[in-house]
Amino acid sequence: EAGVTQFPSHSVIEKGQTVTLRCDPISGHDNLYWYRRVMGKEIKFLLHFVKESKQDESGMPNNRFLAERTGGTYSTLKVQPAELEDSGVYFCASSQYGANVLTFGAGSRLTVL
């Protein structure tokens, strides 16, 4: 089966620009999570979708971040406008309902200059 796919693998933008990250979860996985690794180490929770609904978005840092999950399939995370502190690696993970084990994508590295 195909794994969790994330695009782009690396994005370099200037402060004030917009970036959209995409995640394609494993087919059939209802749960989709976005995380961000900050300072190269800590993995911070951003939000959790169950199908197309936002189950928990308590980790979204501010209203410059917007996440969507169209039809309960792929998800996008848009940062607009980007700030320097948004730099990091954004991970997407998915799981089947009731499985509780996350399958991670390779991550999207965002560099804001």
Added chain:
Amino acid sequence: AQRVTQPEKLLSVFKGAPVELKCNYSYSGSPELFWYVQYSRQRLQLLLRHISRESIKGFTADLNKGETSFHLKKPFAQEEDSAMYYCALMGKTSYDKVIFGPGTSLSVIP
């Protein structure tokens, strides 16, 4: 509030030595605990979970509810164990989020 702590950011051990990566948690209830690992140039992946009570790659972890700990142990470290290890916690339902500790970078010295 849910929280996972890993006191060691970096841990270095010699090959063949025992290794213990510490993890403590706070949660009002009975969570599920996991260890995830990221090897160099690989994706973050599950190493083991407490409900499985199994040994993976020689690693074991015992959930101690009294001490709210879930330390990861291996009796004899190997060079290929060098990686970033994250302890993680999830609530009881599949609708709960998974939160991660800050991670411990394990370096096994040949």
